[in-house]
Amino acid sequence: MTISRLLTRSMLKNMRHYFLYFFSLIFSVTLYFSFVTLQFNEEVLKQVSSSPTASAGFKAASYLLYFIVLFFVLYANHLFIKRRSKEIGMYQLIGMTKGLIFRLIAIENIILFSGAVFIGIVAGLLSSRFFTMILMKVIGQEILIKLTFNSQAIIQTLMLFSVMLLIILVQLSWMIRRVSLLSLFTASKQTEERVKRFSMWQMFVGALGIIFIGYGYYESTHLFTTNDVNILLKRMIVILALTIGGAFLVFRYSVAFVFNLRRLMKNGHLTTTDVLAVTPIMHRMKGNAKSLTLITVLTAVSLAISTLAYISYYSAEQGVRNAVPADYVLLTEKGPAFLALLDKQNIDYRAITYEDMNAEFDVSRLLKNPNDANQIFYAESGMKQVVSQSFYEQIHGKVELAEDEAILTNMTDGVTSMYAMNKQGEIEVTIETLGNRLKDRLKIVDVRQESTLVQNGSNLVIYAVLVVSDTKYAEYKKFYGERKYMPQTLVFLENKSDVALAEELYVQSGADIRAVYGEGEDQIILKQNSYKQERQVYMSIFGMTIFIAAFLGLAFLLTTGSILYFKQIAEADEEQASYTILRKIGFSEQDVLKGIVWKQAFNFGVPLLIGLLHSYFAVKSGWFLFGTELVAPMLIMIGLYVLMYAVFMLLSIQYYRKTIKGCL
Incomplete structure (x- = not known):
């Protein structure tokens, strides 16, 4: 019997076993090729991100995906060769050498692998459109991306799966040459x-x-x-x-x-x-x-x-x-120009203005474990600010506060989950100005996660916001005095259908530019996003x-x-x-x-x-x-x-x- 005839009969006989293996190979190639097609699609990368981060992320993920597929194919190949151990043993009994047996099974694998790669690339090209649609939907872009036949994706897929085929052949050679004739007849029963x-x-x-x-x-x-x-x-x-x-x-x-x-x-x-x-x-x-x-x-x-x-x-x-508690946050002298344009276009909006007032208060006093070394984080990190009850109610609704009571906000899940905090307690507030210092003690009646303020003109991250009664706020403000920072204005559009036009006016007025540093090619523009x-x-x-x-x-x-x-x-x-x-x-x-x-x-x-x-x-x-x-x-x-x-x-x-x- 010739090798070609033996090969044909062997493949037909093992078709039932090879079907699952063949399907697994096709699916692996399809999954991988679809992914690398997205990786090399410039339109996709442009929509995802303008920075090289997206491309680097796709590249790293593609190699990780390859190693996942490699592990899966090697394991599946090991299981199927183990199931054919008796067949390999019979080949040896009739006088075939291990080298000849390896060539026989290697040719089978090459044929299967070549067919799977071809079918997988075709299926991957078609499925890449589906995955592209999912990606655009996930990132919130309603854009139709063209189906592209990218040569880079094909070359990378062929190269990496060729390497995978070589690894499989090495695995196959090692499995055939290392086992004895007797062990082949019992291999399928061994755990x-x-x-x-x-x-x-x-x-x-x-x-x-x-x-x-x-x-x-x-x-x-x-x-x-x-x-x-x-x-x-x-x-x-x-x-x-x-x-x-x-x-x-x-x-x-x-x-x-x-x-x-x-x-x-x-x-x-x-x-x-x-x-x-x-x-x-x-x-x-x-x-x-x-x-x-x-x-x-x-x-x-x-x-x-x-x-x-x-x-x-x-x-x-x-x-x-x-990050942005309103539709728009106005932090510069361009804010009034933006509001004027909104009025000119008859766009209904609600504007809430806040005057900057910094304070010092030790949030670590609210920790359930006062001996926690991480309370230093609360005492020294980030910026703390004070707002009035009336300002807070315009954003988040009605609250009840006595003169000596306060609510702590801007405490995100990351803070409240990492550290166990009491919802009530006492803290000491310190306001310092022109060498003078005002100290006051307040009762905290609630700790909330909602955002009240964004970064102000100082460009420092606001760590925590203290909501106090209007009477207490007036007392603090009188002592605090005026500051050089522009007031922070939060703008809420009444009709969401006006968002598209308002976005154009926001950029047109220059209200989205917080600061400009340098000139020419070295110029850096710091923006405030809507x-x-x-x-x-x-x-x-x-x-x-x-x-x-x-x-x-x-x-x-x-x-x-x-x-x-x-x-x-x-x-x-x-x-x-x-x-x-x-x-x-x-x-x-x-x-x-x-x-x-x-x-x-x-x-x-x-x-x-x-x-x-x-x-x-x-x-x-x-x-x-x-x-x-x-x-x-x-x-x-x-x-x-x-x-x-x-x-x-x-x-x-x-x-x-x-x-x-x-x-x-």
């Missing part, structure tokens, strides 16, 4: 490590794994209670070691030991579920601990990254409002971030789900003899399938559950650094991951159903 008899030591280690995970979660809740970078880094390393190591011990010992105790308690009276679900789980979970731990970590990492990115995007609206402009900046930055994170998260999710699915169909093929015996002794298809469903729910559910817990505590430890909302983004992302895992689980159950039907 990662041989399962031994259970002992008290294993029970102890299994319990230790659960303790490790629990303590790692506890440490994550105290991650940002220090400003020391070295301590913070050590805590991160400890948390990673505890959670990853604990997950490995749980898979290797805890699950198997718990199920072994359950089986012993039944005194040998095993049901179909015990035979088809509990026993395989008990042994395979331990034997496959390494791969399950890796899947859990990948799930946790991808979900955490996706959730944090979505928190940033979900909280963008609140972030814009914190709400619409600031929102576009936020959406461009965080929209691109959530798009890239979602793309990578999808790749991670499909990688982990597919690997679990491939492992399950391999187990289904190995256990066909068991299903045949059960059917012959009288068990119905539904009886057997019931145990299979429990097994699949456990195999997919446990890695997902531990991965979800890992990601939850990881996100919970520092989500406030990324946005203002946790619950909704977290639940949405968890729901998507559970849904995708459920799809893979149902696919594996369907494969088992077909396998069981074919047993008789």
